[in-house]
Amino acid sequence: xxxxxxxxxxxxxxxxxxxxxxxxxxxxxxxxxxxxxxxxxxxxxxxxxxxxxxxxxxxxxxxxxxxxxxxxxxxxxxxxxxxxxxxxxxxxxxxxxxxxxxxxxxxxxxxxxxxxxxxxxxxxxxxxxxxxxxxxxxxxxxxxxxxxxxxxxxxxxxxxxxxxxxxxxxxxxxxxxxxxxxxxxxxxxxxxxxxxxxxxxxxxxxxxxxxxxxxxxxxxxxxxxxxxxxxxxxxxxxxxxxxxxxxxxxxxxxxxxxxxxxxxxxxxxxxxxxxxxxxxxxxxxxxxxxxxxxxxxxxxxxxxx
Numbered sequence: 064x065x066x067x068x069x070x071x072x073x074x075x076x077x078x079x080x081x082x083x084x085x086x087x088x089x090x091x092x093x094x095x096x097x098x099x100x101x102x103x104x105x106x107x108x109x110x111x112x113x114x115x116x117x118x119x120x121x122x123x124x125x126x127x128x129x130x131x132x133x134x135x136x137x138x139x140x141x142x143x144x145x146x147x148x149x150x151x152x153x154x155x156x157x158x159x160x161x162x163x164x165x166x167x168x169x170x171x172x173x174x175x176x177x178x179x180x181x182x183x184x185x186x187x188x189x190x191x192x193x194x195x196x197x198x199x200x201x202x203x204x205x206x207x208x209x210x211x212x213x214x215x216x217x218x219x220x221x222x223x224x225x226x227x228x229x230x231x232x233x234x235x236x237x238x239x240x241x242x243x244x245x246x247x248x249x250x251x252x253x254x255x256x257x258x259x260x261x262x263x264x265x266x267x268x269x270x271x272x273x274x275x276x277x278x279x280x281x282x283x284x285x286x287x288x289x290x291x292x293x294x295x296x297x298x299x300x301x302x303x304x305x306x307x308x309x310x311x312x313x314x315x316x317x318x319x320x321x322x323x324x325x326x327x328x329x330x331x332x333x334x335x336x337x338x339x340x341x342x343x344x345x346x347x348x349x350x351x352x353x354x355x356x357x358x359x360x361x362x363x364x365x366x367x368x
Contacts, residue, residue: 069091071092072092072094072095072231073229073231074228074229075164075208075227075228075229075230076228084204086203086204086205087203087204088199088202088203088204089204092207093202096202099161099268099271099272100272102264102268103264103268103269103272105260105264105268106264106265106269109258109260109261109264109265110261111261111265112255112256112257112261113255113256114248114255114256114257114262115257115261115262115264115265115266116265118241118244118262118265118266118270119265119266119269119270120270122237122241122266122267122270122271123270123273123274124310125156126156126157126159126160126270126271126274127160127274127277127278127309127310128310128336128337128340129153129154129156129157129159129160130157130160130162130168130274130278131309131310131311131312131337132153132337132340132341133150133153133154133156133157133165134154134157134162134165134168134169134172135168135172135312136325136327136337136341137150137153137350138154138165138168138169138214138217139168139169139172139173139176140322140323141323141354142323142324142325142353142354143325143341143345143350143351143352143353143354144350144351144352145349145350145351146349147220149344149349149350150220150223151220151222151223151226154223154226155226155233156233158226158230158232158233158234159233159234159236159237160234160271160274160275160278161230161234161271161275162275162278163201163227163230164209164223164226164227164228164230165217165223165226165227166209166211166214166217166218166223166224166227167208167209167227167230169213169214169217170209170210170211170212170213170214171185171201171206171209171210173210173213173214174210174213175187175282176319176322177213179295179296179297179299179319180286180296180297180298180299181297185200185201185206186200186201186282186283187286187297188282188283188284188286188287189286189287189297189298193283193287196282196283196286197276197279197280197282197283198279200282209227234267234271237267238263238267241259241262241263241266241267242259242260242262242263243259244259244262245257245258245259245260245261245262245263245266246258246259248262277305277308277309278309278312280305280308280309281305281309281312281313281315284302284305285299285300285302285305285312285313285315286298286299286300286315287300288300288302288305289301289302289305289313289315289316290302290316291316291366292316292317292320292365292366293316293317293319293320293363293364293365293366294364294365294366295316295319295320295364297319299315299316299318299319300315300316301313301314301315301316301317301333302315303333303334306327306328306333306334306335307334310335310336310337310340311327311328311334311335311336311337311338312327312337314327314328314329314333314335315327317329317333320360320363320364321356321357321360323354324354324355324356325338325341325353325354325355326338326353326355326356329356329361341353
């Protein structure tokens, strides 16, 4: 059984899908997640450089955009259309954030919307508390497998099924690539003051862990902290601070009011960096048919808090 859990680090077909101990956590299975957090301590040993900080920032923004723009607004809510190659490219980039594959991510998010802040919501802080909603829910056995019945439209793509099954490939590819880049800088541009292990720690490890917890705040904090513009059937909130760090996902009450919109900052003063990025991709012809918020939706079910 322990060997199977280790194999599951590389091939999700080795996951134990038994309903026994559904609320439990298999410690061996989550070791990579834990070690990634511990590896952040490497920052005290590899020093830091301007190049490392810039790489970490770029990796954060690019992967957050792939998560918010594609895992969330595209795969989960069909907020726009795109081609199959672009679909895969951004799915791969999002998967490099080590937040599992597109089928797992979209299926659990669709389940969340179908049960938002109800007892069956997998990560509601209202129902289950902050710690569970922020980090525990996806570690337990019952939530570690995709809910394929909710993503039948995505299962038709073998490349997405492959990426979901072997979701370790994308983050490993990125980690190795950053190490090689840092080594090349060390050998060919030593004045940058960086090296392979430094870029690995800052560009991958620290960037990934920070990206984790900023993404998780949408599940945990955005249902308890902020203001409600619309009377939705849950406790979703708009929070401008979360919106900044998550490139627009903090306009969460807006989103739960009209989930299929490509734009979550409904008004011009609500900064939504993901939407601005999607508009650029649309102008380049890489995506199209971005869904807008109907005017009647903006005036419907408004509350004052």
